[in-house]
Amino acid sequence: MRLISRRSKEKLIIAALVALTGAAVIPLLWIVASIVWNGVSVMSIEFLTSLPAPFGSTGGGIGNAIVGTLIINLFASGLGIPLGILTGIYLSEYAYDSKMGSAVRTVVESLSGVPSIVIGLFAFTLIVLTFRHYTGIAATLALGIMMIPLVAKATEESMRVVSNDLREAGMALGIPKYNITTRIVLSMAKGGVISGALLAFARISGETAPLLFTALFSFYWPTGINQPIATLQVLIYNYAISGFADWVAKAWGASLLLVLVVIAINVAVRTLGRKKYGGA
Amino acid sequence: MATKLVTEKLSAWFGKKQVLKDVSIAFEERQVTALVGPSGCGKSTFIRCLNRMHELNPGARVDGKVFLDGLDIYGMDPMEVRRKIGMVFQKPNPFPNMSISDNVVAGIRLSGDARKSDLDEIVERTLKSVGLYDEVKEDLKRSGASLSGGQQQRLCIARALAMQPEVILMDEPTSSLDPASTSRIEELIRKLKSEITVIIITHNVGQAARISDKTAFLYLGELIEYNDTKAFFESPKSPITERYITGRFG
Ligand SMILES: Nc1ncnc2c1ncn2[C@@H]1O[C@H](COP(=O)(O)OP(=O)(O)OP(=O)(O)O)[C@@H](O)[C@H]1O
Numbered sequence: 001m002r003l004i005s006r007r008s009k010e011k012l013i014i015a016a017l018v019a020l021t022g023a024a025v026i027p028l029l030w031i032v033a034s035i036v037w038n039g040v041s042v043m044s045i046e047f048l049t050s051l052p053a054p055f056g057s058t059g060g061g062i063g064n065a066i067v068g069t070l071i072i073n074l075f076a077s078g079l080g081i082p083l084g085i086l087t088g089i090y091l092s093e094y095a096y097d098s099k100m101g102s103a104v105r106t107v108v109e110s111l112s113g114v115p116s117i118v119i120g121l122f123a124f125t126l127i128v129l130t131f132r133h134y135t136g137i138a139a140t141l142a143l144g145i146m147m148i149p150l151v152a153k154a155t156e157e158s159m160r161v162v163s164n165d166l167r168e169a170g171m172a173l174g175i176p177k178y179n180i181t182t183r184i185v186l187s188m189a190k191g192g193v194i195s196g197a198l199l200a201f202a203r204i205s206g207e208t209a210p211l212l213f214t215a216l217f218s219f220y221w222p223t224g225i226n227q228p229i230a231t232l233q234v235l236i237y238n239y240a241i242s243g244f245a246d247w248v249a250k251a252w253g254a255s256l257l258l259v260l261v262v263i264a265i266n267v268a269v270r271t272l273g274r275k276k277y278g279g280a
Numbered sequence: 281m282a283t284k285l286v287t288e289k290l291s292a293w294f295g296k297k298q299v300l301k302d303v304s305i306a307f308e309e310r311q312v313t314a315l316v317g318p319s320g321c322g323k324s325t326f327i328r329c330l331n332r333m334h335e336l337n338p339g340a341r342v343d344g345k346v347f348l349d350g351l352d353i354y355g356m357d358p359m360e361v362r363r364k365i366g367m368v369f370q371k372p373n374p375f376p377n378m379s380i381s382d383n384v385v386a387g388i389r390l391s392g393d394a395r396k397s398d399l400d401e402i403v404e405r406t407l408k409s410v411g412l413y414d415e416v417k418e419d420l421k422r423s424g425a426s427l428s429g430g431q432q433q434r435l436c437i438a439r440a441l442a443m444q445p446e447v448i449l450m451d452e453p454t455s456s457l458d459p460a461s462t463s464r465i466e467e468l469i470r471k472l473k474s475e476i477t478v479i480i481i482t483h484n485v486g487q488a489a490r491i492s493d494k495t496a497f498l499y500l501g502e503l504i505e506y507n508d509t510k511a512f513f514e515s516p517k518s519p520i521t522e523r524y525i526t527g528r529f530g
């Protein structure tokens with residue numbers, strides 16, 4: 001009697017869990033499905049490689065926005081990844097339980113909680129207002145700053161899990177600390193650092209707010225970084241609200257591309273993780 | 281017989297807690313000295329003062345003097361001290377991100393004084409000296425962590441020997457190993473003393489008797505007795521020593 005009721009209770013709980021997991025997964029699948037459904041029809045070589053057609057006429061593509069997102073992401077990575085790694089190394093190896101370390105850690109953690117639009121505002125004030133024009137440099141600064149806490153945290157955490165025995169082994173051999181840090185600890189943590197950097201890259205690939213008033217947009221190919229630059233994110237925003245059917249369709253196409261990149265990065269990170277923990 | 285390493289009134293603290301009290305001892309050159317004593321008596325702390333590793337603990341302090349060939353190591357560059365006085369730990373700790381051969385020369389490579397030319401030769405010679413070469417010569421590029429525990433420990437000894445230290449400190453190097461690996465390492469230690477001074481901590485009184493020339497007994501941070509191993513075990517002077525070696529405590 002009691003046994004049966006306990007069993008049916010367990011069945012009930014499992015059913016509830018399945019239902020709730022479904023409730024969480026269905027909207028996600030729905031989003032991906034509608035992006036694929038709406039985006040796949042505009043995919044073509046022309047779409048991926050040409051400049052936008054003027055407003056009102058059909059055809060053209062998003063080539064300049066693809067290049068723009070790539071340029072800004074790469075420059076932002078060039079800023080955010082090294083600074084993030086250095087911060088992570090400092091926190092893990094040089095200031096783990098010092099006052100300075102916990103101060104830096106608090107700053108870094110707060111930084112990851114600052115809304116991206118506020119970081120954009122900072123870049124806008126510092127650079128756009130000084131240069132008196134919209135520029136990719138300001139976007140690079142904003143996105144680069146956003147990457148720092150993500151990379152720093154990943155670096156610190158993956159270095160902390162390296163056994164202290166190895167640091168001691170290194171010290172006992174008379175190896176200088178900077179070599180123990182880089183050639184032993186960081187080298188062992190590099191899977192986690194690379195994953196963190198890739199995830200930070202994926203994360204900024206979706207950021208739009210800080211780009212709206214920094215890189216803004218452009219209908220032309222970028223010829224440098226210090227100019228307004230089109231990005232996929234801002235293109236999606238502009239086109240989706242334009243009310244012009246051809247542009248709305250292109251916004252879906254650009255969304256599909258962005259989602260594919262983010263999914264690809266996540267798959268890459270998971271494979272990397274599996275390789276690291278799966279032995280061999 | 282010459283003395284190699286001498287401590288004078290060596291004391292050590294973790295924070296406010298004193299764990300070594302005025303230990304004065306002279307280690308003979310090219311001899312094996314065993315360090316015994318109950319758990320927590322300060323053996324590890326003591327040998328970590330001999331290569332300046334103790335001071336790396338936050339809040340740790342050392343007082344007194346340690347002379348290597350008459351020179352105070354606390355007046356030397358700690359890195360230099362650690363290259364001259366090698367260390368082997370209780371748990372084998374090869375660098376898992378390096379191959380077997382890179383492990384052997386890790387100290388030479390990463391400590392900046394690489395005589396890069398003859399690294400392969402050093403790898404071969406050192407692995408031979410610890411009796412590991414024939415077991416691993418086919419896969420020197422495999423990760424050092426892929427070896428068995430006993431092989432890993434011999435690799436760690438090779439890694440320390442590759443620096444050509446004058447003294448080697450061993451902290452219970454066989455306590456995590458099976459009997460066969462243990463006896464291989466004991467044999468290796470007996471062989472080592474033709475070239476280097478060995479100081480080894482052991483919890484195994486039998487091991488101390490088998491491999492050492494002299495034995496020192498530490499108790500509650502103090503040196504209680506230090507004598508030729510034979511005399512140490514056959515006619516201990518202190519009743520505490522006698523109780524320890526007859527297994528009546530700790
Ligand atoms: N990191 C530390 N912080 C504070 N106290 C410590 C620390 N490490 C060791 N101690 C204390 O110092 C004393 C000596 O420790 P030590 O490790 O030198 O003993 P040991 O003789 O090597 O013991 P065992 O045989 O168990 O290895 C012990 O009382 C121990 O609790």
Ligand SMILES: [Mg+2]
Binds near residue numbers: 323324325451
């Ligand atoms: Mg110990």
